[in-house]
Amino acid sequence: MTKSPEHEHPVKAFGWAARDPSGHLSPFKFSRRKTGDKDVTFKVLYSGICHSDLHQIKNEWGNTIYPVVPGHEFVGEVTEVGSKVQKFKVGDKVGVGCLVGSCHSCDDCARDLESYCLKGVYTHNSTYYDGTPTHGGYSNIMVVNEHFVVHIPDNLPLDSAAPLLCAGITTYSPLKYFGFDKPGLYIGVVGLGGLGHLAVKFAKAFGAKVTVISTSPSKKNEAIEHLGADSFLVSRDQDQMRAAMGTMDGIIDTVSAVHPLLPLIGLLKSHGKLVMVGLPERPLELPVMPLLMGMKLVAGSCIGGMKETQEMVDFAAKHNIAADIEVIPMDYVNTAMERLAKADVRYRFVIDVRNTLKAE
Ligand code: NAP
Ligand code: ZN
Ligand code: ZN
Numbered sequence: 001m002t003k004s005p006e007h008e009h010p011v012k013a014f015g016w017a018a019r020d021p022s023g024h025l026s027p028f029k030f031s032r033r034k035t036g037d038k039d040v041t042f043k044v045l046y047s048g049i050c051h052s053d054l055h056q057i058k059n060e061w062g063n064t065i066y067p068v069v070p071g072h073e074f075v076g077e078v079t080e081v082g083s084k085v086q087k088f089k090v091g092d093k094v095g096v097g098c099l100v101g102s103c104h105s106c107d108d109c110a111r112d113l114e115s116y117c118l119k120g121v122y123t124h125n126s127t128y129y130d131g132t133p134t135h136g137g138y139s140n141i142m143v144v145n146e147h148f149v150v151h152i153p154d155n156l157p158l159d160s161a162a163p164l165l166c167a168g169i170t171t172y173s174p175l176k177y178f179g180f181d182k183p184g185l186y187i188g189v190v191g192l193g194g195l196g197h198l199a200v201k202f203a204k205a206f207g208a209k210v211t212v213i214s215t216s217p218s219k220k221n222e223a224i225e226h227l228g229a230d231s232f233l234v235s236r237d238q239d240q241m242r243a244a245m246g247t248m249d250g251i252i253d254t255v256s257a258v259h260p261l262l263p264l265i266g267l268l269k270s271h272g273k274l275v276m277v278g279l280p281e282r283p284l285e286l287p288v289m290p291l292l293m294g295m296k297l298v299a300g301s302c303i304g305g306m307k308e309t310q311e312m313v314d315f316a317a318k319h320n321i322a323a324d325i326e327v328i329p330m331d332y333v334n335t336a337m338e339r340l341a342k343a344d345v346r347y348r349f350v351i352d353v354r355n356t357l358k359a360e
Pocket of ligand 2: 050051052053072166167
């Protein structure tokens with residue numbers, strides 16, 4: 001017989017969960033395993049809200065297992081470590097992203113690309129190796145194998161560091177992998193939300209000339225004056241888009257909804273690369289003619305491996321990169337989701353779990 005969420009494990013935990021495709025989040029009691037030999041247990045302090053959480057609570061990808069406690073970019077303070085843990089001690093400031101398990105033996109794991117491991121386990125909406133569902137960071141406590149934990153350097157504020165664990169690595173990794181990290185390249189970032197604004201910051205730190213391609217003209221001033229973008233295109237303005245055709249070496253597309261690719265492929269120079277990281281709920285149309293006429297590439301990228309996640313956090317600390325956030329109390333989360341659906345956030349919501357998540 002399957003046990004109730006409260007009795008699957010010995011350690012009491014609580015958080016907020018969605019229970020059906022309405023996506024409404026409400027208080028939820030569940031449990032976590034005891035700290036195993038290789039586990040790190042920590043008190044959750046801040047948890048970012050990624051658009052993937054929104055897709056998932058509403059079952060937009062068709063694979064949600066309810067109830068689900070979302071949250072896969074969160075930070076906290078270590079309260080206990082297992083006897084075989086080597087990298088962490090009590091009191092350390094740590095973060096966890098999208099992954100809590102991988103096989104450690106496939107080709108991707110061997111190349112530190114755990115996010116592509118076919119036996120990988122996600123932080124929520126997944127089944128762990130012990131057969132129990134995984135639950136994420138909209139909760140008071142986390143227990144996780146140390147391999148999937150990263151150190152947060154002292155000079156990064158914990159609240160604005162939280163989004164690095166998903167939005168940060170998801171943009172840093174493709175910028176590096178596809179060679180967009182060479183100074184002087186012309187890089188486009190489509191969609192100025194949680195992922196997009198960090199993509200701009202990382203691309204600028206790599207020395208790129210960055211153009212934001214957005215549906216929101218109201219974001220132009222901030223993109224240029226505050227985030228450091230070099231230029232801004234309104235994607236629905238055909239004249240602006242036409243004038244910029246053939247100017248970009250690479251584009252990172254973070255858009256969460258169905259949108260046309262043709263204008264984006266048009267922005268690329270010959271041999272340019274369009275890298276998809278946004279995950280709309282339905283397939284996009286791929287126009288082939290303009291791809292082959294310029295030997296262009298359309299690719300995808302999913303978060304990043306653990307070694308690179310630590311590298312990204314250290315790079316962010318060195319270059320003073322963190323997310324621009326709106327810190328919210330736990331009970332604002334449903335309103336935050338409504339606003340996120342309308343691209344109304346500058347640029348990431350972060351839940352103040354420590355001070356506002358109350359046990360029922
Ligand atoms: P977000 O903060 O909501 O940002 C998405 C942005 O896309 C919006 O701010 C908006 O920017 C633009 N947009 C929204 N609707 C649009 C539409 N109909 N047409 C054109 N542009 C539109 O979301 P996020 O947290 O950055 O996540 C973005 C996407 O990445 C989501 O689909 C998420 O699931 C996915 N994701 C993927 C990975 C991965 O590993 N690949 C990791 C994390 C998230 P403008 O206002 O500037 O137009
Ligand atoms: Zn995410
Ligand atoms: Zn593997």
